[in-house]
């Protein structure tokens with residue numbers, strides 16, 4: 001199985017368990033880390049709408065629980081139509097842990113569609129280095 005197949009399988013399995021009764025828009029995300037481990041997440045909505053979390057955020061939490069930090073690849077699947085790109089807030093969250101050259105991979109329900117650099121989705125990102133007072 002290729003890396004992308006592993007990632008999209010994990011993202012689709014997570015998407016199947018998404019809790020999205022309000023938007024009815026189920027999203028699954030899967031991250032690959034530098035160690036080759038895969039961590040998945042789904043969106044988890046809430047009756048108090050702003051408290052819902054995105055699939056990417058859930059996957060980042062799963063990665064963090066496992067003690068991992070370095071994301072190399074991100075797969076996202078959502079909805080019934082075309083590919084879904086991470087929202088602005090999740091681009092920032094992903095960027096916190098993204099290795100240089102980290103890629104975001106998109107698919108519709110059946111086919112891989114394209115891969116983009118996270119740095120192209122969030123150019124000139126603010127990040128940990130901006131807070132590094134040691135230069």
Ligand code: THU
Pocket residue numbers: 020023025026027042043044045052053054055056076084085086087090
């Ligand atoms: N959503 C995600 O989980 N990830 C994305 O990349 C885009 C949007 C969720 C949030 C909300 O539960 C639903 O999709 C509709 O916005």
